[in-house]
Amino acid sequence: ILTLKSGLPATTSTERLELLDDDKHILSIRIVGGDHRLRNYSSIISLHSEIIEGRPGTLVVESFIVDVPEGNTKEETCFFVHSLINCNLKSLADVCERMAVMQDAVEPIHPYQV
Numbered sequence: 001i002l003t004l005k006s007g008l009p010a011t012t013s014t015e016r017l018e019l020l021d022d023d024k025h026i027l028s029i030r031i032v033g034g035d036h037r038l039r040n041y042s043s044i045i046s047l048h049s050e051i052i053e054g055r056p057g058t059l060v061v062e063s064f065i066v067d068v069p070e071g072n073t074k075e076e077t078c079f080f081v082h083s084l085i086n087c088n089l090k091s092l093a094d095v096c097e098r099m100a101v102m103q104d105a106v107e108p109i110h111p112y113q114v
Contacts, residue, residue: 010036018042038081041066058096060089 014033019026025047031038043064050059062085068077 010034013038019044037069037072039067039069041081043085060092062089 012034013031013036015029016032017027018030019028021027027045029043029045031041041064043062045060045062048059048061050057064081064085066077066081068074072080
């Protein structure tokens, strides 16, 4: 179990690793607490080798399930979760890109899309 300190949309989120398969490149987490409104949230993230702009890259696919909080619609909840996922994927892309550039492996590209 990992407790994360964040600024958006809450100050903490407690998450539990449900599955980590290095061979299949799959990660699954469940949010088990925090000061946010996400209840019964779980996600599966998988990584897939892709060619992006003619160069090797990685496609990250994340699917999730979550309860719709009282007072919100399904659309509002999905928009909120998609926004969080987009922020997380953007951060992951930035970190990976900086690491690759620091290792002189590639020049930066910005193919980030959701």
